[in-house]
Amino acid sequence: MASIPLEHPAQGKPARIKPGLVAWFGLIGLCLVIGLAAAYDVFSKGLTVTAMSDAVPWGLWITIDLSAIALGAGAFTLSAVVYLFGLKRFQSIIRLAVYVGFIGYSAALLTLVMDIGRPDRFWHPWVYWNVHSVLWEITWCITIYLTIMAFEFMPVLADAKFFRRWPWFGKLAHSLHTLAPALALLGLAISLLHQSSLGATYGIVKARPIWFKPSMPIMFILSAVAVGPAVTMAIAFVIEWITGKATIAHEVLRAIARFSGIALLAYGYIKIWDFAALTYYGQSPAVVKALSFLDQQTPYNFTFWIVEVLGGIIIPAIFFLSNRFNKNPALLVLGTGMAVIGIIMNRWNVTVSGLFVRVAFSPGTQFTLQPVSYFPNLPEWGIAIGILGYAMLMLTVGVIFLPLFPKEPENS
Amino acid sequence: MSKKTTKVHVELTRRDVLTVAVAAAGSAIIAPLITSGPFSPFGGLKQEQLTGAKPQATKHPTGEYHWGMVINLDTCIGCEYCLRACSATNDVATDRPWNIVVADKTSSGQPFFFSRPCLHCQNAPCVEVCPVRATYHREDGLVVMDYDRCIGCRYCEVACPYDARKFNWAQRYDTNPYIPTYGIPEVPRRPRGVVEKCTFCIQRIDAALERGQKPGIDREATPACVNICPVGARTFGNLNDPNSQVSQMIANNSTIQLRSELGTEASVYYIPPKEGL
Numbered sequence: 160m161a162s163i164p165l166e167h168p169a170q171g172k173p174a175r176i177k178p179g180l181v182a183w184f185g186l187i188g189l190c191l192v193i194g195l196a197a198a199y200d201v202f203s204k205g206l207t208v209t210a211m212s213d214a215v216p217w218g219l220w221i222t223i224d225l226s227a228i229a230l231g232a233g234a235f236t237l238s239a240v241v242y243l244f245g246l247k248r249f250q251s252i253i254r255l256a257v258y259v260g261f262i263g264y265s266a267a268l269l270t271l272v273m274d275i276g277r278p279d280r281f282w283h284p285w286v287y288w289n290v291h292s293v294l295w296e297i298t299w300c301i302t303i304y305l306t307i308m309a310f311e312f313m314p315v316l317a318d319a320k321f322f323r324r325w326p327w328f329g330k331l332a333h334s335l336h337t338l339a340p341a342l343a344l345l346g347l348a349i350s351l352l353h354q355s356s357l358g359a360t361y362g363i364v365k366a367r368p369i370w371f372k373p374s375m376p377i378m379f380i381l382s383a384v385a386v387g388p389a390v391t392m393a394i395a396f397v398i399e400w401i402t403g404k405a406t407i408a409h410e411v412l413r414a415i416a417r418f419s420g421i422a423l424l425a426y427g428y429i430k431i432w433d434f435a436a437l438t439y440y441g442q443s444p445a446v447v448k449a450l451s452f453l454d455q456q457t458p459y460n461f462t463f464w465i466v467e468v469l470g471g472i473i474i475p476a477i478f479f480l481s482n483r484f485n486k487n488p489a490l491l492v493l494g495t496g497m498a499v500i501g502i503i504m505n506r507w508n509v510t511v512s513g514l515f516v517r518v519a520f521s522p523g524t525q526f527t528l529q530p531v532s533y534f535p536n537l538p539e540w541g542i543a544i545g546i547l548g549y550a551m552l553m554l555t556v557g558v559i560f561l562p563l564f565p566k567e568p569e570n571s
Numbered sequence: 572m573s574k575k576t577t578k579v580h581v582e583l584t585r586r587d588v589l590t591v592a593v594a595a596a597g598s599a600i601i602a603p604l605i606t607s608g609p610f611s612p613f614g615g616l617k618q619e620q621l622t623g624a625k626p627q628a629t630k631h632p633t634g635e636y637h638w639g640m641v642i643n644l645d646t647c648i649g650c651e652y653c654l655r656a657c658s659a660t661n662d663v664a665t666d667r668p669w670n671i672v673v674a675d676k677t678s679s680g681q682p683f684f685f686s687r688p689c690l691h692c693q694n695a696p697c698v699e700v701c702p703v704r705a706t707y708h709r710e711d712g713l714v715v716m717d718y719d720r721c722i723g724c725r726y727c728e729v730a731c732p733y734d735a736r737k738f739n740w741a742q743r744y745d746t747n748p749y750i751p752t753y754g755i756p757e758v759p760r761r762p763r764g765v766v767e768k769c770t771f772c773i774q775r776i777d778a779a780l781e782r783g784q785k786p787g788i789d790r791e792a793t794p795a796c797v798n799i800c801p802v803g804a805r806t807f808g809n810l811n812d813p814n815s816q817v818s819q820m821i822a823n824n825s826t827i828q829l830r831s832e833l834g835t836e837a838s839v840y841y842i843p844p845k846e847g848l
Contacts, residue, residue: 205763206723207741213667216725216738244591276723276738276764283703283722294726295702365833366696366732520733520829521685522644522841522848523675528734 187552194545197538201273210536214528215514219535220274223543224267225357225506227550228301229379230499231263232387234308235343235350237415242343251407251565252415254315256391258563261308262553264301266546273542293359300353307346310335318562355380361509368445369453370513374433381429382505385422386498388415389479393495396488398558406564409488416491420479423498427472449516456530459512462504471501634710638771638786639810639838640797641820642686645845647804649674649684652753653796657688659754660772660795662747667737669769670796683844686804688796689714689735689769690829690837697727697736697768706768712810712838713771721765728766732830738766754795771807787816810838 200208211218237256241249272278284298316322317332335342358379361370392415399406437446453459478484478494485491517528535543557563649672657663657670675685691714697706698714705721708714728736742763750756757774761767772794779785779792786792787808797805808817817840820826826840827848 205741206738211740213728213734213737216728244587244594246587246590274724276725276766277721280703280720280722283705283720287703287705287720289701289704291699292702292726294700294724298702360726363700364696364730366730366830514729518732518734520687521673521675522827522829522843523677523683523685 183555187548187555190544190548191552193541194548197541197545198273200538201542202278206274206276208536208538210533210539212531212533214517214531215511215533217510217514218533219507219539219543220270221510222503222507223270223546224274225379225510226499226503227263227267227270227546228354228357229383229502229506230387230390231260231267232350232354232383233389233391234260234311234387235304235346236384236388237391238311238339238343239347240418242340243347249411249415252391252395252411254312255395255407255563256388257308257311258315258557258561259391259394259554260387261305261312262550264305264308265553266550268301268305269549270542270546293356293363297353297356297360300349300356304346304349304353307342307349311339311342311346315561315563319560321560351380354383361513366518367513367516368443368449369437369516370509372433372437372441374429374436375509378426378429378433381422381426382502385419385426386495386502388422389419389475389495389498392416392419393492394554396492399488402558412488412491413485416479416485416494419495419498420476420485423472423476423479427468427476430468430472445519452516452530453512456532457512457515459508462508466504467501467508470497471504472498475501635811636710637712637810637838638691638776639712639808639817639840640688640771640794641806641817641824641826641840641842643804643806643842644683644685645842646802647672647684647686648802649686650801652799652801653686653688653805655749655753656795656799657769659747659749659751660757661770662750662756662758662760663767664737664743664745665748669735669737669767671734677844677846677848679846681844681846687733687735687829688771688794688839690733690835690839691771693836693838694834696730696732696833696835700726700730702726705765709773711776713773714768715770715773716766716768718761718765718767723764723766725766732833732835736766736768739763753799 209218233256237249237253240246241253272281275281284295285302289295313332314336317329322328355376358375358377361367362372362375365371392412395407395412438450450459475494475498478490484494511533515530515533517530519528651672654668654670654672658665658668661669663669670686670688672684672686674682676682691712693708693712695706695708695714698708701707702724703720703722705717706714706727707717723738725738728738739761740763743760747756757772775792775794776786779789784792787797787806790798793807797807806817806820808815810818810821812818813822820842821840824842826842828835828837828840831837
């Protein structure tokens with residue numbers, strides 16, 4: 160890495176290799192090595208090396224999939240804001256938003272390939288259709304949306320110095336630019352479909368008491384729309400701190416924070432009603448049993464109220480919406496970090512907590528399947544670290560080599 | 572590209588709010604029009620075609636047969652022979668059996684034994700969720716798997732209300748202790764990375780029908796778990812034939828289906844213990 164002269168295409172000046180950058184690439188390399196070692200372990204021995212079992216067949220990796228896709232939701236939200244609602248002032252963040260979305264979705268696909276038992280058959284959903292399956296629809300949507308994002312991002316690649324050696328590519332990419340509104344519309348439709356279907360994946364499972372409810376898809380899409388744009392905003396701030404260059408006008412980023420704050424409140428509102436419906440007027444004996452089991456055996460209550468609601472919704476919403484706090488970028492980034500943790504916790508609580516509650520089907524009253532425990536083991540964490548390394552690598556390479564920001568620093 | 576600084580105002584103006592509000596309201600009006608209103612492609616369908624679950628449930632066994640089972644919980648002695656014969660005949664891993672047998676108690680405290688194969692639901696959650704149609708309904712109502720198509724996503728395991736599915740976490744090298752005492756394997760072991768399940772021994776049913784034998788009556792045509800039961804707690808046969816033994820047992824006894832409130836329409840019926848459940 161050190162021998163390649165790093166250039167910032169927007170500035171045209173070669174960036175100096177600083178020890179900090181070398182250390183950063185060292186860290187990314189370490190993450191990737193850990194990830195590859197874990198991947199080798201999983202591919203050679205099978206999923207038996209993970210802590211998952213027939214009782215808890217979905218675990219940390221599904222949580223990562225769901226979180227990465229939700230955190231990549233900034234791409235479709237901001238594209239719709241600019242190209243469909245015509246709020247052109249947000250144009251400057253589109254490139255970054257689409258890039259972050261692309262990283263999130265590709266990270267999710269990478270994790271999925273690790274998670275399925277037969278990675279060699281990953282292409283089956285495209286050939287053998289089951290149109291009744293939510294998972295089939297999600298697979299299709301994610302692949303189509305990844306393609307849309309690639310198209311949306313092509314003009315940016317064409318602007319990069321590396322691709323200027325092929326003029327036809329630039330022409331093609333820029334002709335795609337005129338398609339941007341159509342791509343944004345398609346992206347919005349596809350994203351609304353699959354972001355909510357990810358919730359429906361759980362919501363349709365009538366066998367599981369705390370999953371089976373119509374609010375799942377709504378909560379999934381609202382939380383994604385709330386946190387996705389905030390992630391893009393926070394990344395823009397962090398890039399600005401690290402590179403020391405003004406990237407996107409702070410006013411734009413603040414407006415995004417306010418939007419996220421409002422969306423978080425909407426999500427919180429639905430979540431409270433859902434809680435009321437589940438525990439009060441819509442309760443069933445199975446739900447009561449399931450929730451009391453979760454309270455006794457897992458930190459479900461703490462993670463739900465403190466991490467998801469207080470830390471993931473209320474505090475970030477205050478940081479994003481109050482004029483006292485949202486002028487301070489550090490608080491906006493901190494708020495985003497807390498909201499991200501809240502989302503990841505939420506996806507974990509949905510996936511793994513729902514599976515902890517064992518199905519009971521015996522006609523008698525005594526027998527239920529033994530409660531099981533699950534905590535991700537080393538290979539699973541290894542893959543998680545590898546995926547994190549992939550995301551950091553993509554982001555770093557993008558910041559160094561791609562014109563992700565408008566050429567004019569708007570913030571002077 | 573001039574060097575002048577651009578001043579940017581980013582406040583949500585009234586106009587922006589109105590734009591978004593009008594767009595949202597417009598979508599809300601258009602959506603019902605194109606989905607269920609006069610412009611809808613589904614407009615010609617009748618209501619019962621649109622709300623599918625019930626009509627679909629009766630549709631499944633389209634053929635002459637609908638294989639089903641009656642399990643008598645009153646006679647079951649909990650010997651686990653069904654589990655062992657199944658394990659030997661289908662070469663199932665003994666720690667992840669297709670058939671389970673567990674000790675249970677009725678609400679009055681009376682002990683009984685509960686056993687469970689796959690229930691072959693006519694409205695099977697596992698069939699609905701499979702993204703590649705690796706799990707499907709046969710014409711005779713059986714829910715079976717194409718092990719060459721399964722991608723191992725385990726959604727069916729998550730969706731099954733009866734815990735009837737098992738995943739092959741690793742390549743199997745174990746020796747099955749129930750072979751040959753309880754039976755000889757009739758199907759190959761499933762590969763690593765696919766989900767597997769009970770088939771009601773389709774290998775026997777299909778071959779026997781070609782020979783003109785009757786499943787449920789001829790032993791070669793009947794699932795291993797039914798044949799081996801020393802007390803005859805399990806009965807197998809054609810639910811479509813009102814004169815078959817299973818149909819007669821369902822007609823003459825009070826039977827239950829597991830978690831029938833979910834609308835799964837299981838093909839396995841249980842006769843509860845005499846004391847009641």
